[in-house]
Amino acid sequence: MIIERVVLGLDISTSITGYAVVDIDTNELMCYGHIDLRKTKCMFDKVEKVKQELANIKTDFNITNIYIEQPFTFFNSGGSSAQTMATLQKFNGIISWICYSLWSFKPNYISASQARKTCNISVPRGQKAKQVVLDYILNTEKKFSIQKTRNGNPKPESYDRADAIVIAKAGAIKEIENEKNLKRME
Numbered sequence: 001m002i003i004e005r006v007v008l009g010l011d012i013s014t015s016i017t018g019y020a021v022v023d024i025d026t027n028e029l030m031c032y033g034h035i036d037l038r039k040t041k042c043m044f045d046k047v048e049k050v051k052q053e054l055a056n057i058k059t060d061f062n063i064t065n066i067y068i069e070q071p072f073t074f075f076n077s078g079g080s081s082a083q084t085m086a087t088l089q090k091f092n093g094i095i096s097w098i099c100y101s102l103w104s105f106k107p108n109y110i111s112a113s114q115a116r117k118t119c120n121i122s123v124p125r126g127q128k129a130k131q132v133v134l135d136y137i138l139n140t141e142k143k144f145s146i147q148k149t150r151n152g153n154p155k156p157e158s159y160d161r162a163d164a165i166v167i168a169k170a171g172a173i174k175e176i177e178n179e180k181n182l183k184r185m186e
Helices: 043-060 083-104 112-118 127-139 156-185
Strands: 004-013 017-023 031-038 063-069 108-110
Touching: 004 083, 004 156, 017 043, 017 156, 031 043, 031 156, 043 083, 063 083, 063 112, 063 156, 108 112, 108 156, 112 127, 112 156, 127 156
Parallel strands: 004 063, 063 108
Antiparallel strands: 004 017, 017 031
16 A cells, blocks of 8 residues: 655754654554664764665655654753754754755644644643653554663653654644645635
8 A cells, every 4th residue: 555645753853863754644653763863973974864864764655744843942941052052953954954855845843832732742730741742652652662771761762753753743633734724715
C-alpha cells in the first residue's frame, strides 16, 4: 500500500534532533527516530548528519508536508542563554533550508504548546511538559517504545522522539483542518 500524504515532524536541536512521519489521512505513526549530535562538535558536521538522515527519509516516504517545532524566542528564569538561543535559531534555520531544498516546499512551524493543544495533551500545573508528552505517547502509540538508563530513567532521545511525534501528529491534524476550511470556502 502506497501512502500518498505524509507529514514529517521535526524537533530540532543541536544535541538530539527527533523526527517522526505520520500518515495525514489516518494519523498513523509510520516511523520515528532521532539523530544524536551530542558528540559532534562542529556545526557543519551536525548539519551534514541531519541532512543525510533527511535524505534517507525522503527516499522512504512521500513527504507532502513538513512541520517543525518553533524554537524558543523568549527568556525565562533558569532557561537558555542568549548564545544558546542564537545557536538554536541558526541551526533551525539551516535545517529548515535543507528541508526546503530536499522537498521543494516550505516547512510549517508550530510551537510546542500549540502542537500539544492540537493533540489534546494538557500539561497540569507543576508538571514538566516533556514528561507529560512522553507518558502520553507511551500510552497512545503502540509502535513507540523507549530505552532506559541503568538508573531506570528514559534515555534523553526518548523525549525528542516523543516531541517529534506530537509535532507530526499536530501537523496531520492541521492539514485535515486546512482542507476542510478550503472546502467550506468553495
